[in-house]
Amino acid sequence: MPDPAEIIQVKFTEDLAQFAETRPVRRQPMTLHELVGLVLTSTGKHPARIAERLQGGTCTYNIYRYWWEGFALEAAALAALLAEFPDPEPARPFQAEACVWIHVLDSAEPVPRALVLEKPEAARRRWFQRRSCWDFLVELARSRPPAYADYSYYHRADLYRIPLTPVDRASLVEECRRLAVRTLARQFDRGLDWVAMELACRR
Numbered sequence: 001m002p003d004p005a006e007i008i009q010v011k012f013t014e015d016l017a018q019f020a021e022t023r024p025v026r027r028q029p030m031t032l033h034e035l036v037g038l039v040l041t042s043t044g045k046h047p048a049r050i051a052e053r054l055q056g057g058t059c060t061y062n063i064y065r066y067w068w069e070g071f072a073l074e075a076a077a078l079a080a081l082l083a084e085f086p087d088p089e090p091a092r093p094f095q096a097e098a099c100v101w102i103h104v105l106d107s108a109e110p111v112p113r114a115l116v117l118e119k120p121e122a123a124r125r126r127w128f129q130r131r132s133c134w135d136f137l138v139e140l141a142r143s144r145p146p147a148y149a150d151y152s153y154y155h156r157a158d159l160y161r162i163p164l165t166p167v168d169r170a171s172l173v174e175e176c177r178r179l180a181v182r183t184l185a186r187q188f189d190r191g192l193d194w195v196a197m198e199l200a201c202r203r
Helices: 032-043 047-056 075-082 133-142 166-179 182-189
Strands: 011-014 058-061 064-067 099-106 114-118 147-152 157-163 194-201
Touching (some): 032 075, 047 058, 099 133, 133 194, 166 194
Antiparallel strands (some): 011 064, 147 157, 157 194
């Protein structure tokens, strides 16, 4: 088991099998805390899964595959490390100022398609508009408020969800077409049946 202060030599490359022989391998030294944080993004806070990944010496994040010399971690040591990471807080209220992105979800089954609205783009205002698309969406969320869903270690944020009524959907499409910058407004013209919003708030 590595010392908590020890630097673990981690390698990574793009996880594209067809280019496995040509993609460059990079190095990213990590502390044990940082490595556990990386593994959490794919396992959630499940000690048995995390211990298995640490010993297996590999995990994926976004489009990258990471690997290191696998090691066993005692249950007490792992529990102490995991205590340093956030837990879900179902009673945590929605805080609009902490919101960093909004996903607008359609009714596709079993996996809804999502329109991803990052705050920097959605908060841009069109000429002669006093509000942005982001302002409208946050006001819509505040009028509920959204229900707490979970804490995402992948996004490092609390997730909230709000169902959309038929009136909400009509208003959302109309207002976002009017307020969003053109590149974003066009995405609301796809004729999809938007049924919910998912919002991410950083602590």
